[in-house]
Amino acid sequence: MTDTKGNAVTLALGIAALLSLAATVVLGLSLPTTVEQDDYSRLIAIHPGLAWASYVAFGVTAVASVLWLWPRTRSRTWDLVAGASAEAGVVFTALTLLTGSIWGRPTWGTWWVWDARLTLSALMLALYLGYLALRRVPADEDTRARRSAVAALLAVLVVPVNHFAVEWWRTLHQGRSLSQLDPGRDLDGIFIGAMFLGFLAMTLTYAWFVLTRLRTLRLEAELEDVALDVALAERRAEAVEALT
Amino acid sequence: MWRDAVLVATKDLRVEARSRVATNQVLPFSLLVLVLFAFALEPDRGVLRTAAAGLFWVAVLLATVLAVSRSAALEAGDGGRDALRLSGLDPAGVFLGKAGAVAVQLVALELVLGLGVVVLYDIELTGVGTLAVTAVVATLGLAAAGTLYGAVAAGLRVRETLLPLLLLPVVAPVLLAATRASEAALGTGVAGIDVGQWLGLLATFAVVYLGVGVVAFGPLLEDS
Numbered sequence A: 001m002t003d004t005k006g007n008a009v010t011l012a013l014g015i016a017a018l019l020s021l022a023a024t025v026v027l028g029l030s031l032p033t034t035v036e037q038d039d040y041s042r043l044i045a046i047h048p049g050l051a052w053a054s055y056v057a058f059g060v061t062a063v064a065s066v067l068w069l070w071p072r073t074r075s076r077t078w079d080l081v082a083g084a085s086a087e088a089g090v091v092f093t094a095l096t097l098l099t100g101s102i103w104g105r106p107t108w109g110t111w112w113v114w115d116a117r118l119t120l121s122a123l124m125l126a127l128y129l130g131y132l133a134l135r136r137v138p139a140d141e142d143t144r145a146r147r148s149a150v151a152a153l154l155a156v157l158v159v160p161v162n163h164f165a166v167e168w169w170r171t172l173h174q175g176r177s178l179s180q181l182d183p184g185r186d187l188d189g190i191f192i193g194a195m196f197l198g199f200l201a202m203t204l205t206y207a208w209f210v211l212t213r214l215r216t217l218r219l220e221a222e223l224e225d226v227a228l229d230v231a232l233a234e235r236r237a238e239a240v241e242a243l244t
Numbered sequence B: 001m002w003r004d005a006v007l008v009a010t011k012d013l014r015v016e017a018r019s020r021v022a023t024n025q026v027l028p029f030s031l032l033v034l035v036l037f038a039f040a041l042e043p044d045r046g047v048l049r050t051a052a053a054g055l056f057w058v059a060v061l062l063a064t065v066l067a068v069s070r071s072a073a074l075e076a077g078d079g080g081r082d083a084l085r086l087s088g089l090d091p092a093g094v095f096l097g098k099a100g101a102v103a104v105q106l107v108a109l110e111l112v113l114g115l116g117v118v119v120l121y122d123i124e125l126t127g128v129g130t131l132a133v134t135a136v137v138a139t140l141g142l143a144a145a146g147t148l149y150g151a152v153a154a155g156l157r158v159r160e161t162l163l164p165l166l167l168l169p170v171v172a173p174v175l176l177a178a179t180r181a182s183e184a185a186l187g188t189g190v191a192g193i194d195v196g197q198w199l200g201l202l203a204t205f206a207v208v209y210l211g212v213g214v215v216a217f218g219p220l221l222e223d224s
Helices: A008-030 A039-045 A047-069 A076-107 A116-136 A141-169 A189-243 B002-019 B021-041 B047-073 B080-086 B091-120 B128-153 B159-186 B195-222
Strands: none
Touching: A008 A039, A008 A189, A039 A047, A039 A076, A039 A189, A047 A076, A047 A116, A047 A141, A047 A189, A076 A116, A076 A141, A076 A189, A116 A141, A116 B159, A141 B128, A141 B159, A141 B195, B002 B021, B002 B091, B021 B047, B021 B091, B047 B091, B047 B128, B047 B159, B080 B195, B091 B128, B091 B195, B128 B159, B128 B195, B159 B195
16 A cells, blocks of 8 residues: 655655755846846856756656566566656746746747757657656556557657758757866856756655655555455446345 | 568558558548648748748657557557567567558658648758758657657557657657758758757667667557
8 A cells, every 4th residue: 555645765855855946036136137138147056957857857757668668677666757757847847937937038038949968858748748648548557558668668769760850951059068078168157057056856755756656646546456366356246246 | 580570561551451541531631730830930931941841740740649659559459469469570570560550651741741841831852861961860760769758658548649748759759850950851951050060969869769669669569
């Protein structure tokens, strides 16, 4: 039986996630405004972190799907981990696009541009929304798990192809934040600090989401099993009643 | 594997020859899409001509969803999937056969649709060789990915609504690459498009999805 309350690990992780998120907000808001981007440069504290967490999430979904498909490591847990992680990933991708838009409006002068990275993120959001929709289709546990695992791998497969397609098509986004690291020139130390704190906070939050969601998914599955037993017992009782 | 593929493809094409679903429903639908684009984009301003390649491929993508849905539906009723599984045919062969049948239908559809674009959008046909190569390679990718997702969504009560959501983001690179290559052939796109690069992407996509289908179709056929 799964613990309904969560254990010390999730509690500690939750507290750590909340504290680091609070620290990110405080540090992010204390960042100096820059000449070109005004207040909006402070979004660096959360935007790259959110994007990072979404990549981690989809990576975990892929790995968990492989572990489910591999006969030796097959267990219900990996299927549920894949689902929980994809749900978190969709949330983080949506937030990445949202914060990016808020930043893009004053900086690029528009909410949305057909840039390679934006387009790729939007496509990934659509891919994983489809994956989650597929997961919600009622089916017996094994069927659903196999179907979802294959779909998750197919989705991962298309990410590099999509990457090159949109990369050749359009490029406007600046290079990856980390590959441009050159303290004192582009990004000041405090900005980098805020960005890394954001990475940490988002990763902790992601892990907390997944563990909590994993527990509720387990409980849901157990509830289904119990409900089936109860229904069977009831029908049997009815039959006995009808006979006597 | 190849013998099984030919058997399955022949079966699917024979069903199509007798039922005429693609000819009587999918094809008129895609031509209708071309007409709807013309209504939406105002033919006089030349928008249609510049956008023709992209509109053509969007119409093909929509037709792909229907063709794949139909292809998966062939086995949906009367325990067809169980029969297919029990027939002793190689699952890889079944995949290649079903994808091949879809590809043949799509190529035929593209020919008619292409004619429609030339006539309705006033396009001067140039670079026919490039167009033909683009169409064939893109169609292989579409048929392979489509057949795979058709199998994922097969047997679900929500198949019609779920399949487009699953398939369209996956085939987005095909739309991009095929449109760019066709634009280069027609001379309607931005100057200096590297056709080889886009054709390479289309070929990679087709090879990857054909390969995955050969491996993954067996397990997919087993469930539901």
